[in-house]
Amino acid sequence: MSKKEKSTSVNKKTLGRILKYIKRYSFLVVLSLICAAISVVLTLYAPIITGHMVDKIVGKGAVDFGALKTLAIRFVIVVAVTAVCQWIMNILNNKVTYHVVNDVRTSAYKKLEQLPLSYVDSHTHGDIVSRVIADVDQFSDGLLMGFTQLFTGVMTIVGTLCFMLSINAVITVAVVVITPVSLFVAAFIAKKTYHMFRKQAEIKGEMTSLVNEMVENQKVVTAFSMEENVNGSFNEVNKRLNKAGLDATFFSSITNPCTRFVNSLVYTGVGIIGAVMAIKGRISVGQLTSFLSYANQYTKPFNEISGVVTELQNALASAARVFELIDEEPEIAEPADAYVIEKADGQVDLSHVDFSYNKDVELIKNLNLKVEPGKRVAIVGPTGCGKSTVINLLMRFYDVDAGAISVDDHDIRQVTRESLRDNYGMVLQETWLKTGTIKENIAYGRPDATDEEIIEAAKQSHAHSFIKRLPEGYDTMISEDGGGLSQGQKQLLCITRVMLDLPPMLILDEATSSIDTRTEIRIQRAFAKMMKGRTSFVVAHRLSTIKESDIILVMKDGHIIEQGNHESLLAQKGFYYTLYNSQFAH
Template identity: 70%
Template sequence: MHKRFRHKGTIIKVLQFLKKYWILELLSLLFALISVILTLYLPILTGDAVDLIVDKGLVDFQGILRILIKMGIVIVLTALAQWLMNTCNNRITYSVVRDIRRQAFDKLTTLPLKYVDSHPHGDIISRIVADVDQFSDGLLMGFTQFFSGIMTILGTLVFMVSINYKIALVVLLITPVSLFVAAFISKRSYAMFKLQSETRGELTAHIDEMIGNQKVVQAFGHEEEAADKFQEINKRLQSSSLKATFFSSITNPATRFVNGLVYAGVGITGALSAINGGISVGQLSAFLNYANQYTKPFNEISGVITELQNALTCAARVFALIEEETQTPDKDDAAVLEKAKGKVTLDHVYFSYRPDVKLIENLNLNVKPGQRIAIVGPTGCGKSTVINLLMRFYDVDQGSISVDDIDLRDMTRRSLRENYGMVLQETWLKNGTIRENILYGRPEATEEEMLRASKESYAHSFIKRLPEGYDTVITEDGGNLSQGQKQLLCIARVMLCMPPMLILDEATSSIDTRTEIRIQKAFAKMMEGRTSFIVAHRLSTIKEADLILVMKDGKIIEQGTHQSLLEKDGFYAQLYNSQFAVM
């Protein structure tokens, strides 16, 4: 019962997307109706032609010629109607697919970061790409064959009843057997297709993970384990696919068997009726044609139903993504942070990624405009979490964070993030030219401004050595650049924007020592008059910070300048001395 309810819910959601294209749907139904009527008219013409062949030497060739001309016209019109119907169906299907993909991607941009962090990226990609493709195949087949099939069944019944209602009754009595067979198989195929879709998503996630981390896999000699896991998932996908295909493939032969019974029943009863003079030979010929045309849609509809099981399963996965709870929307009266002065306050902040694992507790901090705040501490102490909270990638569980005395929850996310420049340890570059990547945060910047930012970040020299300079196309995530070069481009991107506040999370971790010294000078110039948060493991890079926060287990246990913290001889002094201890 639960599965049926969920199935109906998915169909209703699909219909919501379809109602926008009701004109095309009506045209499709109209052309399908024309196609069916013309197709069903052909057996009558064939029967009339047969009746004009009475005996040897008694053939009405003139009458047959007229009928052949009519048949030619009907066939051409039928082909045209079917082509127009298919054109409408294609436009409906791929328009709906476009709308669903657009809505799914739009949802992806508004999902809270915790959803992306907690779901395999490959599975998310599989939902938007592979599952939507599978859904489109089923939807297209449904439009193309389902409605025309229903009309063919109803039309042939009308024509058969008009010729001889007794023979038509034989057809009707055998029909429920075909329906029972189709229903029996389709119920069992849904679970198989659901498992197939989920396993395919799992396989995509594994492949995505392996491709993105191939160097690490090879460096640790994990190739065999990765291949074994791939084989295990692939084997499960093979098994689920075979079962799904098996159940879907037996639909056609099973219904064909029933169709054979229908044809045999019509042939026997029709022949007996013709012998007794109940119908003519031409009418029997038409009846046998109708028997074939009547049963053919059952094969097609059975196939459509099976394909729709797969399509609806995939659609359910996509709709599950679309219906995920979005991040808390900005308030209707949310303030727009124009040019922040840089006053940042954390007041009794509590936060944890999971309710059962506590992380940040009662964190308090008052940052004055223009101050340089360094955050240090052991791995997992909450340094990067503070950055996530400052950027409002996550909302605090308790307490508040404010900028210029405005609570982050009372301002728009966009305006908040526009006031921050962020350089992370993990670089991100898009597929495009060097110029496009530097201009990413400020597309309207002039060439001179871009060149100045590149020179100040010490990226200009290596860019000029590239084959096409600033027009060099780099692959996804800058795969053809070194890690240090990618980080210099990220720094240039922030320097071009020059926002009033900065976040530097291990921003120079992949740069050589000589370049780092120069970058630190550039950062020092950039940070003048700007509130800056610096997360660093190398404590030598934060000596000039106005305030150093020492974190441990989500709490600030020490704070002060570099010199004052060393004089305290506490936890910071231990961290600092451990980095310069003689081994």
């Protein structure tokens, strides 16, 4: 399939999808069409009244004031009713447009919640945000213009032809013969602009991603004095966006002048032919006046439709990007009879597990592990050995390529994701907070928690003292990045969140990496209390934090190369012994 054919196919498919969304509001669309029809008919009837009025004043001393008054009143009524119909039509069009846009954006956002973590990891966050926000907004503008001008434009063209034919067929034929040139021009330019608007939308996503990345990592950029490099990257993307925008705007903007030129030829042709026929007495001066008005009204929709077509190309390009997101494969569906774990005992088994992010690069191969309820498991090893990957597999953020992971003898692929994750408490190295109060952030996983329970959890995690020093205490508002809180304080809030609602199993992935040594000692005591009787997985670089673990798994290149407790592993004088001594060598 050629690039041109592929583009046409995508356009048709996208348009079909949009029409399915519009179909839900067919009642409002029908009402809008009725209002548009009434508006067009009355608009086209007005020149007839004008023509009759002209005929009533042709000739010296031959003015029929009685008839003029009647026609003038009729003209005012027609204009008033037309204005009301157009006002109602615009309201209906707005309702349909924003309902459709709301449905599309809701579908896109819902899909975000269903997408596997692999999609989010493999796409820039800025591009995803751009699809849900910027592209949907662009689609909204094009759809609204389409509703407002496309309906009335098509109806005006058809209606005008009928009225012109009722006056004079010869002049009407002349108009119809010249007009298609305008359509050919608009169609040619529309095909050119789709690819340009598509490219513009893609670069906008790239720009959003770059700005998002820079805002989130501004401290790092400043610390390494990379401002000039970042500005260079921004300028490069900005230049490409500028060029794409100029190309798209240039081609889309020449549509109107080109069609206006053709339309002027139509108007000129009507004027010349009509004047000759009026001189010969084949039509009256009033009829020529009506015809000139119709010629103008007939050509005007072509200008509007050409603008609409250009805008629709932009909208279709943006809508296609949104639908690409909506059409992404969601997480593997849960079985209809998926098991719900109410409260896990905490037995976890990994049997012959294989997994890799890139199928060409082997990561975890034949991983076997049996964890009894209440045991504390530490996972250590060099960077990139697969420690955090094991956590991702336990939480079923990713599915294993081969083998199986079971909780309480239930394969987690046969268990509902919600119940599986409800049975894990998780504290990661990377903190996540939302815009809201300290209290709301702590109670994120348990919104019905009382103030007393929240405060008690904060005391257990040693976060209470610094929270009390904040301006509004637990009611202090913070932004999504934690505002003025230190990295350690943000980590304490994340730990408090888990403390508030302790599940049967815990995952601590470098949970104390951002906390000072003194606080870490207190946190370790809190963790010891928290982990008592709970199956726990602890990933740590600081080997001093995992001495008390029941089992220490030493990983390298995706394999467990050593296994045992702290003393037995040191006695082996293997990889763990080397790793431990490298941290504490004097």
